[in-house]
Amino acid sequence: xxxxxxxxxxxxxxxxxxxxxxxxxxxxxxxxxxxxxxxxxxxxxxxxxxxxxxxxxxxxxxxxxxxxxxxxxxxxxxxxxxxxxxxxxxxxxxxxxxxxxxxxxxxx
Numbered sequence: 001x002x003x004x005x006x007x008x009x010x011x012x013x014x015x016x017x018x019x020x021x022x023x024x025x026x027x028x029x030x031x032x033x034x035x036x037x038x039x040x041x042x043x044x045x046x047x048x049x050x051x052x053x054x055x056x057x058x059x060x061x062x063x064x065x066x067x068x069x070x071x072x073x074x075x076x077x078x079x080x081x082x083x084x085x086x087x088x089x090x091x092x093x094x095x096x097x098x099x100x101x102x103x104x105x106x107x108x
Contacts, residue, residue, distance in 0.1 A: 048097035
C-alpha cells in the first residue's frame with residue numbers, strides 16, 4: 001500500500017472521515033484525543049499489546065494511530081470456545097492494564 005494515499009475506512013461509529021495511510025490510521029482530533037493518547041501510551045508502557053499505539057498528530061491535526069489489521073467482529077462467524085477463551089483473556093489483560101492508568105488533568 002502506498003504510504004501517502006488515503007483509504008477511507010468503513011464500519012466505525014465514533015468519527016467521520018477515518019482513513020488509513022500506509023501503516024497508520026488518521027481520525028479527526030476531538031476534546032478527548034489527548035486522554036485517548038495518554039491511555040494508549042499507558043498501555044504500551046505496561047506491556048499491553050492488544051491496543052494500537054498512538055503516534056501523535058499529523059500535519060492536518062488528525063490523531064494518528066498504528067493500523068491494526070483484522071476484521072470487525074460483526075463480519076465474522078460466531079466464535080468457537082477456544083476463540084472465546086482467547087477473547088476473555090484479552091479482556092482480562094485490558095482491565096489489568098487499565099487499572100493503573102491515571103488520566104491527565106484536563107487542560108485549563
